[in-house]
Amino acid sequence: MADLIPPTGRVHWVGTGRSTGSGLGLVCDGASTVLWGRTVDRAESCLRRLDLLGRAEPRAFTPAALAGELAPGDVLVSMLPAGEHPALAELALAGSAHLVCSSYVSPALAAHGKRAAELGTVLLTETGLDPGIDHLLAHQLVRAARQVTGDRPASVRFGSYCGSNPAVPNDFRYRFSWAPRGVLTALLTPARLIEDGVPRTVDRAWEAVTSHTVAGETFEVYPNRDSLPFIATYGLPATWRLESFVRGTLRLDGWHEAWKPVFAELAEADEAGVTALAERLVAQHPTAEGDRDRVVMAVRLELRTDDGQPWAGEWTIDAVGDARESATSRLVSVPLAGGVLEVAAGRVPPGLHQATDDPEAVPRWLAFLAEHGITATFHGDGGA
The missing domain is CATH 3.40.50.720 (NAD(P)-binding Rossmann-like Domain)
Structure with missing residues (x-):
């Protein structure tokens, strides 16, 4: 180098x-x-x-x-x-x-x-919201768990979910906060995860929707992209046996039911059909001047060592946009700015990086976010 x-x-x-x-x-x-x-x-x-x-x-x-x-x-x-x-x-x-x-x-x-x-x-x-902030929180959880349990053999479950949705739920249970065609294309992209201890591929995300509770509120989640490479990214010890490992998308409760007609059309659509569907959905569900978005993120790690010691922790973020700026825009651009300023200050070494896994840099990046109004709440054992 x-x-x-x-x-x-x-x-x-x-x-x-x-x-x-x-x-x-x-x-x-x-x-x-x-x-x-x-x-x-x-x-x-x-x-x-x-x-x-x-x-x-x-x-x-x-x-x-x-x-x-x-x-x-x-x-x-x-x-x-x-x-x-x-x-x-x-x-x-x-x-x-x-x-x-x-x-x-x-x-x-x-x-x-x-x-x-x-x-x-x-x-x-990967220095935005998701990916970005979720990486920082995952590193914090792994670090905190290892401080308590070390690298002893353990059974482990990890889940990271994030989504931008209407702050006031509508009948469609969604509002387009980024490129509409990209939303549909993402649904058509196969996802890989670990479930019941073995890798699994999901061809259509909407066929793997489950309920998920965050801070007492019920949402719907589904796997997104390929989660498996992030096992190494987050530095999980080889002694940890993964019962589940998934990164995915979070939607409002009732989203799957409201979108059934979309899924039916999407399953049969070619490239032109996906584009046409995206344009039609935006026209049918426009964003009004007073509409606000809500970003919810939940990153959770739980484990039990083979000698019986449990540990669990979860970081959550719940942010709503305002008249000046959407929550999505703020939670993408502020961590991105933090990364830019880290590079401009000469604190990032040469080469390719996914946010940061530097144990000294992660708290500094999170402190930058908190300084600018993006705070995560920890729930779990012994702090993180």
């Missing part, structure tokens, strides 16, 4: 969509910031919406224009769709710049990790 290319303190934030929220202001407070939108007007409109006019330089984004301004050690932030991250990673590596994004590591993005380490640049991924 090469030495870290010293950060310059200049940040290029690419994207002005729904998830670009108040976290952008935190980046502006800590670094010289350029906001890249489709046009200068779009960038200025985003800055005006966030009351940040004059605090970041607006630009019209093209890869060539960005490459012309990117200097070695600058930090590039991608808020574009996940499929566009690899191209931005290539641009960052070509310019010896660092890259930060909130999305999952794709194979194409992961392929750049070795080169980043060799160059001395950072590829910091």
Whole structure:
């Protein structure tokens, strides 16, 4: 691994969509910031919406224009769709710049990790809400459990769920807080988890919906994506036998029943049909001016050692949007800003990272979130 290319303190934030929220202001407070939108007007409109006019330089984004301004050690932030991250990673590596994004590591993005380490640049991924905050809370739970039980053989259950839903439930039991087509596509993506001690694949997420209680309230949950790689990400000891391990999505109670017609159509839809269905659902269930979103996250770990010692802990977050900003936007953009500022301060080593697993950094990242109004509540044995 090469030495870290010293950060310059200049940040290029690419994207002005729904998830670009108040976290952008935190980046502006800590670094010289350029906001890249489709046009200068779009960038200025985003800055005006966030009351940040004059605090970041607006630009019209093209890869060539960005490459012309990117200097070695600058930090590039991608808020574009996940499929566009690899191209931005290539641009960052070509310019010896660092890259930060909130999305999952794709194979194409992961392929750049070795080169980043060799160059001395950072590829910091999964630094938003989910993935992002959930990683930090999972690391805290594993650390707390190991402090009590050590790495003694144990039977273990782990579950991490998150969802953005209407603060006031509607008949549809949902409101689109991010790209509608992405919501439907995610439902069609097979999921892998551990259940009853063995790996299981779920082809259609809606066929694996179960009830789940968070702080006394009943929700519905289902597995999302491939949970199994996160066993290593969270550093679970090899002596822990996993009875269950799942990362998934949380919905309001009654969601599965309300969405049955959607599932029936989705099961038969081709690419064009998914797009048409997404457009129709948004038109049928529009978001009104006074609507607010609610984000609920619950990350739980419970175990029992072979000699009979139990331990259980759960972190929960329950946040509602306000007139200024949705909860989803805030809970994505603020942790992202924290990651950006960590990179800009030179505290992240070169190479590919999923948020952080540094035992010293995790509490610092959580303290940053708490300082900016994002707090998690711990329930369980002995604190975390």
